[in-house]
Amino acid sequence: xxxxxxxxxxxxxxxxxxxxxxxxxxxxxxxxxxxxxxxxxxxxxxxxxxxxxxxxxxxxxxxxxxxxxxxxxxxxxxxxxxxxxxxxxxxxxxxxxxxxxxxxxxxxxxxxxxxxxxxxxxxxxxxxxxxxxxxxxxxxxxxxxxxxxxxxxxxxxxxxxxxxxxxxxxxxxxxxxxxxxxxxxxxxxxxxxxxxxxxxxxxxxxxxxxxxxxxxxxxxxxxxxxxxxxxxxxxxxxxxxxxxxxxxxxxxxxxxxxxxxxxxxxxxxxxxxxxxxxxxxxxxxxxxxxxxxxxxxxxxxxxxxxxxxxxxxxxxxxxxxxxxxxxxxxxxxxxxxxxxxxxxxxxxxxxxxxxxxxxxxxxxxxxxxxxxxxxxxxxxxxxxxxxxxxxxxxxxxxxxxxxxxxxxxxxxxxxxxxxxxxxxxxxxxxxxxxxxxxxxxxxxxxxxx
Amino acid sequence: xxxxxxxxxxxxxxxxxxxxxxxxxxxxxxxxxxxxxxxxxxxxxxxxxxxxxxxxxxxxxxxxxxxxxxxxxxxxxxxxxxxxxxxxxxxxxxxxxxxxxxxxxxxxxxxxxxxxxxxxxxxxxxxxxxxxxxxxxxxxxxxxxxxxxxxxxxxxxxxxxxxxxxxxxxxxxxxxxxxxxxxxxxxxxxxxxxxxxxxxxxxxxxxxxxxxxxxxxxxxxxxxxxxxxxxxxxxxxxxxxxxxxxxxxxxxxxxxxxxxxxxxxxxxxxxxxxxxxxxxxxxxxxxxxxxxxxxxxxxxxxxxxxxxxxxxxxxxxxx
Numbered sequence: 001x002x003x004x005x006x007x008x009x010x011x012x013x014x015x016x017x018x019x020x021x022x023x024x025x026x027x028x029x030x031x032x033x034x035x036x037x038x039x040x041x042x043x044x045x046x047x048x049x050x051x052x053x054x055x056x057x058x059x060x061x062x063x064x065x066x067x068x069x070x071x072x073x074x075x076x077x078x079x080x081x082x083x084x085x086x087x088x089x090x091x092x093x094x095x096x097x098x099x100x101x102x103x104x105x106x107x108x109x110x111x112x113x114x115x116x117x118x119x120x121x122x123x124x125x126x127x128x129x130x131x132x133x134x135x136x137x138x139x140x141x142x143x144x145x146x147x148x149x150x151x152x153x154x155x156x157x158x159x160x161x162x163x164x165x166x167x168x169x170x171x172x173x174x175x176x177x178x179x180x181x182x183x184x185x186x187x188x189x190x191x192x193x194x195x196x197x198x199x200x201x202x203x204x205x206x207x208x209x210x211x212x213x214x215x216x217x218x219x220x221x222x223x224x225x226x227x228x229x230x231x232x233x234x235x236x237x238x239x240x241x242x243x244x245x246x247x248x249x250x251x252x253x254x255x256x257x258x259x260x261x262x263x264x265x266x267x268x269x270x271x272x273x274x275x276x277x278x279x280x281x282x283x284x285x286x287x288x289x290x291x292x293x294x295x296x297x298x299x300x301x302x303x304x305x306x307x308x309x310x311x312x313x314x315x316x317x318x319x320x321x322x323x324x325x326x327x328x329x330x331x332x333x334x335x336x337x338x339x340x341x342x343x344x345x346x347x348x349x350x351x352x353x354x355x356x357x358x359x360x361x362x363x364x365x366x367x368x369x370x371x372x373x374x375x376x377x378x379x380x381x382x383x384x385x386x387x388x389x390x391x392x393x394x395x396x397x398x399x400x401x402x403x404x405x406x407x408x409x410x411x412x413x414x415x416x417x418x419x420x421x422x423x424x425x426x427x428x429x430x431x432x433x434x435x436x437x438x439x440x441x442x443x444x445x446x447x448x449x
Numbered sequence: 450x451x452x453x454x455x456x457x458x459x460x461x462x463x464x465x466x467x468x469x470x471x472x473x474x475x476x477x478x479x480x481x482x483x484x485x486x487x488x489x490x491x492x493x494x495x496x497x498x499x500x501x502x503x504x505x506x507x508x509x510x511x512x513x514x515x516x517x518x519x520x521x522x523x524x525x526x527x528x529x530x531x532x533x534x535x536x537x538x539x540x541x542x543x544x545x546x547x548x549x550x551x552x553x554x555x556x557x558x559x560x561x562x563x564x565x566x567x568x569x570x571x572x573x574x575x576x577x578x579x580x581x582x583x584x585x586x587x588x589x590x591x592x593x594x595x596x597x598x599x600x601x602x603x604x605x606x607x608x609x610x611x612x613x614x615x616x617x618x619x620x621x622x623x624x625x626x627x628x629x630x631x632x633x634x635x636x637x638x639x640x641x642x643x644x645x646x647x648x649x650x651x652x653x654x655x656x657x658x659x660x661x662x663x664x665x666x667x668x669x670x671x672x673x674x675x676x677x678x679x680x681x682x683x684x685x686x687x688x689x690x691x692x693x694x695x696x697x698x699x700x701x702x703x704x705x706x707x708x709x710x711x712x713x714x715x716x717x718x719x720x721x722x723x724x725x726x727x728x729x730x731x732x733x734x735x736x737x738x739x740x741x742x743x744x745x746x747x748x749x750x751x752x753x754x755x756x757x758x759x760x761x762x763x764x765x766x767x768x
Binding site: 111114115118259263264265268271275279290326334337338341344345373377379380381386397400404 | 501503546550564565566567568569570572574575582585586589590593594597598601635636638639642643645646647650651653654657658661681682684685688692693695697699700702703704705708711
């Protein structure tokens, strides 16, 4: 009987610990524990809470080498830009050699963010002598010709005076007189000196300001400029602010291009949570009903350990900080099937032993001894499949694989250990006859008597 | 009690399985003749942009949307309306951000206000990669599992039988997806891998029973033993399949349109995975064993011939 006490304590402790991890009803205020309304602490994927996921790929151009270092540096630049935007909890991650995954949970308007993060933002001050260029004119990749907004192409080599790399600061400001937004910038170090030298030498000529090969403005130099100036260009407030963010954050060390983008609106996300929760409850109810009706009392015990299984799975999830996605929920539901399977296999073997005339205790022992072999073999093969997915897959496939792996492991524990403890406890509590009903034997003489 | 002799009626099992296979192959083969690809590839595989919108006016017709897209040169877009929610999905080639903004503005002006439910924009390169991952994943998963089964059962025959059943299941899933035109997107890869997992899992539970009975060393003929093992494992196969289907079925019915094709694929995986262990893997095991025994018997029956062969191999006549 003493072993039962320990077992029950272990199960109860596990249940409470898992409940605490998932729902956190007790919060530690320094050393004083306080109660709070229990709420599930789970990280939901973008498909459930709504948001945008963008995959950027470093572009391989002749003369630009793509290295993981450069991609990491690009990631930091993008991170700065996003911080400046004030988006809540963005997630950035490098994938493979040359990709960056950016995730914005719950972002309403991804358009602006997308335009901001994907820009190379290479700012150049170009000496164009006597020529002024209109906004939107673009240098062709050979840097020798310019395509004007009218479509006309003119020969004009790009003579770069200084780049944005030496910028110290950039701010959007509003001019009360002209009622125009502009960007004020300040150079530092070497750049400030070169800027000053050039403007001193070239008074009366045009200095064209170019962002990512596109002309922003092309003002005439009126006097020597000591490393500070403004960019005008009929900006809206938002355009001016975004340009300032880009310039402050610096240029990307390597150009990137979006190769994948997925946005889930908050409406659909909310919808998916509601629906999958409802589907989950119905699934659990159907399974519980079936197993309890078919296997009687052991079936009910199996359902008890099944709920422990669900709780454990959620606990492992929040402890690991894993993200729950829609395919992940499907993985959970599939692993419920696997968890039930473990119990079904053992119960069927128990029934056989009972029908072969064994006592209940012997049948329990034999059922589990034989069942474990089968369960191990079948679960290991499932784990192999899930491991391959985990290794190869990204995004939704990975989410499915993670829940499947965790689900299989949790189900091994509950089917092999927890259900057995419960069944043995009931057997010792004098409920043996109720347990043995699962075999639907004709009443044994000593029971009938 | 009358014993159900499944293994004695192997021909019928083969016939039933064969018919299903033929139907699946036919449903795939007929698609090009109907002027569409074998499978209904989603943007995840082909690359492209898929936008789902909920118009304030739920009665917006696909015709109205198409007319609005025409001037943008997107007349060939695939436009569908989800019956139960009234949401409209527009599938086009891969759009640049600028093009997409124009499209949204255009729709807002011409058709009416809407909220964007979801956008999937996938470059063509990603689609190719996903295809490679799918193929590599299935092949790798298959190979590793064969190794495991061969090791655990100490017999290549078990592994081959389990594998043929698995290939059958993959074929069935492909065939059913070709027939129903369910969308093949990245979650389809998960469906394929579930097939691999569940099918092997189920076959192993049946084979495990055969192994258990073999270890009892009865003098029972192999087909009988397999038959008995099948029947003993049948209740478990049915119960497990049923509970899993109950769970998947509720996802299919109540999980909403986004996850429906996925749940459908999983259900097909469970059904075919459960069937193939009984209808294909077990009969194959019996026939392969019978074939191996016949060969062994023939070899034993002609010791003289064997000696002669050995002698000929040992002392080759010199030229």
